Amino acid sequence: MVFTLKPVLQPERRALRRRPGKARSLLAEAGYADGLELKIHYIPGPNEQQLYVAEYISLALAEVGVDVEVVQSADLPSWAGIFFGGPDAWHMTMNAYFNWGDPVIGVQRAYVCANIVMGVFVNNSAYCNEEVDEILYAAAAETDFDARKALYDEFQVITAVELPFYGINALPIYGPSPDLREEHSAGRGARSLAWKTSGSTSRHRLNS
Numbered sequence: 240m241v242f243t244l245k246p247v248l249q250p251e252r253r254a255l256r257r258r259p260g261k262a263r264s265l266l267a268e269a270g271y272a273d274g275l276e277l278k279i280h281y282i283p284g285p286n287e288q289q290l291y292v293a294e295y296i297s298l299a300l301a302e303v304g305v306d307v308e309v310v311q312s313a314d315l316p317s318w319a320g321i322f323f324g325g326p327d328a329w330h331m332t333m334n335a336y337f338n339w340g341d342p343v344i345g346v347q348r349a350y351v352c353a354n355i356v357m358g359v360f361v362n363n364s365a366y367c368n369e370e371v372d373e374i375l376y377a378a379a380a381e382t383d384f385d386a387r388k389a390l391y392d393e394f395q396v397i398t399a400v401e402l403p404f405y406g407i408n409a410l411p412i413y414g415p416s417p418d419l420r421e422e423h424s425a426g427r428g429a430r431s432l433a434w435k436t437s438g439s440t441s442r443h444r445l446n447s
Contacts, residue, residue: 281333366403
């Protein structure tokens, strides 16, 4: 999720090979050989960043036997409410985080255990890994750039496997000059897909 923060981004950590056969095998192992029905909620807003991506996910998962119903929340508070129980429990959702200019501001909030709270721009996937917490807190306090980058590299190695979020697209931010555009696009606009977790610790191993 360190999407476009170029000094610490490891692009190769974001790439997952497309293996529909493996996906079907994993579903069968989990007891869903005959298919699975899910919902994906998205935030009402720009169709290009939410609705169309949710529809793509629905079509893509249909290839491996997962029937996904695309659900539009009435508004942002309604969307936020799906994380906290109620009749319209969620399975998957579209999400949007701004990275801002540093991972401490925009990335850490979505991963640390202490931020599993009610609200938005929090850890609403309920992902919790104490090792990841230690790495992120150490990186936040580290002042040496190379040492700090090494910590974020380690963070990306772990979360690329456990995968509480999967980055899908980035929201372009435009400014009045190339320099300003680069500054903004380097710090904002990450979009991702979140999976619902169960228990206090959850690890998603979608590739093996």
